[in-house]
Amino acid sequence: MSTHLPRQTTTPDGQPSTDADRRVAVRFSDVTHEYGSSGRGDDRTVTALRDVSFDVRAGEIVGLEGPSGSGKSTILHAVSGLLVPAEGSIELHGTDLTALSDAERTRLRRRHVGIVFQRFHLLPSLSARANVALPLVQAGVPRKTRRERAESLLEEVGLGDRITHLPGELSGGERQRVAIARALVTDPDVIVADEPTGELDTATGASVLELLTDIGRDRAMVVASHDDETLAVADRVVTLRDGRVVVNEG
Amino acid sequence: MRDDGSFDPDRTGTRRTRWRGLLGVSVVRLWRRATGTSSRRLVATVGAVALTIALLVVITGVALGLADGGTLDDDDADVRIEPEESESLSAVDGVEGTRLGSANERAATIADEDGVDHASPVLVEPVELESADGEDAKRVLLVGVVPDGEPRTVAGLPADELESGDAHYANGSYDGPRQDEIVLSSAAANALAAEDGDELSPSTAHVPEGLPSPSITVNAVEDAGDGDDETPVALVHLSELQTLSGADNGELADRVLVWSDDDADEAAVAASESAYPDAAVEPIDRTNPSALFGDSLAFATSLLALLVGVVICASFVATTAGMTVNEDRRTLAVLESVGYTTRSRLSIVAVSTLLTTLLGALVGVVLGIGGIYAVNAIAAATVAPGAVAAVHPIFVPYALVVALIAGLVATPYPLVVAARTSVLQEVGR
Structure with missing residues (x-):
């Protein structure tokens, strides 16, 4: 099974890049966010993030760890542009997500961010190929190109013989591979993964991790997990407590 | 990027x-x-x-x-020929609209064409009829047709209850023997308190001067086809009604009905258009949804x-x-x-x-x-x-x-x- 997804990172003069050359893919600057505020003043609010600042460079895998409610998922949603923090800025390759409209954030997400969920979130009535090709429909890619792209990615994640299967006909590990192929279909610069092995047994989780690290080799990847084995693949782990960054080290 | x-x-x-x-x-x-x-x-x-x-x-x-049409429109013909500018029968309110001329002769011509089973002019006249015992006269819509002995429906009534043919017409001389038969709708029979075999006669006001008032025999009493029990209509031989109403001069009729042979509607339409190039020739679609608006x-x-x-x-x-x-x-x-x-x-x-x-x-x-x-x-x-x-x-x-x-x-x-x-x-x- 070939799980290697080649993606050469080079400098403008064609030489292989070094750490120093790598551009910042994601930059959090003093990000603060609260949940539960309705604006009526009498609701209790929960602060999910407080003054969070960190960078993720292209080709770098950053792990997010911390107990439930520490803000890991909020960071992933903010990187994806699914939520806009109350304060601070989030830059994706130099573009400040907080300054964009909803439609612009949606377009940026489709083009530059791939999301892998803990529970896969595949559409049950669509085949593996149609699930992988889903983001390309919105991009307006012709059907033939969509199919070719989806089939090639399914081949690469080792599911070349499951192309027409429905999610209900696939195992947990296979579903997560389909989800990973879907996250890659627009060739994004940033991958966010929320507990990608949380629903899988140890052996399946290990193979999915191997696939993720493979694809993360030349992209920026942010992985949130409670699992030490998952976090072990990260180049750097950011530890969160009560919405604050308490450790940020490689 | x-x-x-x-x-x-x-x-x-x-x-x-x-x-x-x-x-x-x-x-x-x-x-x-x-x-x-x-x-x-x-x-x-x-x-x-x-x-x-x-x-x-x-x-x-x-x-x-x-x-699906009123009683007067209730027939089983395949093609209907009416004067171009006529929108409705005038008989109900007594105002005469345009009528077709030489109807008897042209209907006979149409009937002789291939694909045409039968053609009959139809004349509608409101006439006061009274029973032989001199009861109150009642106004009835008399519908004149040329029956051919086949089971055909005109004005919701069976034309074959009348003697076949139209002997009184006599090739346009209107001096042939009269049949003096009538088929009453139930509504007309009720109004006149008449039944099979009774004698009826038109009020003297309707009879042209110089003609004896005919005594007409009730051949049959039938329910009008669509169950209409309010409109008093009756079928008589065409030439006899034409003589009574003065429509014999010019062989006038309100419409001509044409029955085609099986699947020969187009031939019937062609024959009708040939006989009446300036009239409205309409193949009859019995379930025309536009009828809903009427x-x-x-x-x-x-x-x-x-x-x-x-x-x-x-x-x-x-x-x-x-x-x-x-x-x-x-x-x-x-x-x-x-x-x-x-x-x-x-x-x-x-x-x-x-x-x-x-x-x-x-x-x-x-x-x-x-x-x-x-x-x-x-x-x-x-x-x-x-x-x-x-x-x-x-x-x-x-x-x-x-x-x-x-x-x-x-x-x-x-x-x-x-x-x-x-x-x-x-x-x-």
Whole structure:
């Protein structure tokens, strides 16, 4: 099974890049966010993030760890542009997500961010190929190109013989591979993964991790997990407590 | 931001392929649901729409059956020839409209053509008749025809109850032997208190000077074909009515009815147009939906069915589609997370809702047409002498358009439910 997804990172003069050359893919600057505020003043609010600042460079895998409610998922949603923090800025390759409209954030997400969920979130009535090709429909890619792209990615994640299967006909590990192929279909610069092995047994989780690290080799990847084995693949782990960054080290 | 060998969806994408793709996603999802195990909601929607549309089709069919012409228009001819500018028979209010000339001669010419079984001029005159015992005279619409002994219906009455032929005409001399026969509708018989074998005579005011008042024998009393028990009509031989009304001068008639041989309507039309190049020659479509507009009860019935159909259909669709979207929140959230715009997500919901409605409408049309046949079978076996509901091909597009309108009325509700979906709540679960 070939799980290697080649993606050469080079400098403008064609030489292989070094750490120093790598551009910042994601930059959090003093990000603060609260949940539960309705604006009526009498609701209790929960602060999910407080003054969070960190960078993720292209080709770098950053792990997010911390107990439930520490803000890991909020960071992933903010990187994806699914939520806009109350304060601070989030830059994706130099573009400040907080300054964009909803439609612009949606377009940026489709083009530059791939999301892998803990529970896969595949559409049950669509085949593996149609699930992988889903983001390309919105991009307006012709059907033939969509199919070719989806089939090639399914081949690469080792599911070349499951192309027409429905999610209900696939195992947990296979579903997560389909989800990973879907996250890659627009060739994004940033991958966010929320507990990608949380629903899988140890052996399946290990193979999915191997696939993720493979694809993360030349992209920026942010992985949130409670699992030490998952976090072990990260180049750097950011530890969160009560919405604050308490450790940020490689 | 991109490498040279990378895939750039924006480079190959177009708006048209996007909409085609969104339509494809909607159709595939519906199809998988319809054929999969989790199709109960879909079946409920399709079933509810189908039943509503079937009811609409049946009621409209009954209304069309009701509107199938008045008593005077109730004949079984295949082609009708009327003066071009004549919009209605003038007999009812006594104002004479344009009439066809040389009707007897030309009808005979038409009847001789290939493909034509029979042709008869029809003259309608209101005449006061009185019974032999001198009771009050009653006004009856006398309809003059040329019977040929075959079972034919004119003005809802059987023409073959009259002696075949029109002997009094005598090739235009109007001096042949008179038959002096009459076939009364039940309404006319009731008004005149007459029955089979009774003698009737026109009031003296109607009889031209110099002619003896004829004594007419009641040959038969029949219910007018569509059950009309209010219009007093009666059939007599054409030439005898023409003599009575003065229409013998010019052989006048209000219309000419032509019966064609089987499947030879076109030949009958051609023969009619040849004989009357300046008159309106109309092949008769007995279930013409435009008849609905001429009959207030039928029109009201079909309009009510339409309104009730749209309202009930829209309510069913809105409710079931709203529930379906509620179950589909996670799918909508996933679509948002992979970069679908709000417009695209709502389009998928709208397309799914409308397709489901149209699917239900198609099933409903089939059920409805089957229902009309069932109603006719039941009516024929119980209360009615013939069909009480009619089918017309236009019912199919009509039902689909009604369902589409109901779907459009219903769509905002599932769209609102869809628009309120919180992606963070759904994908965070």
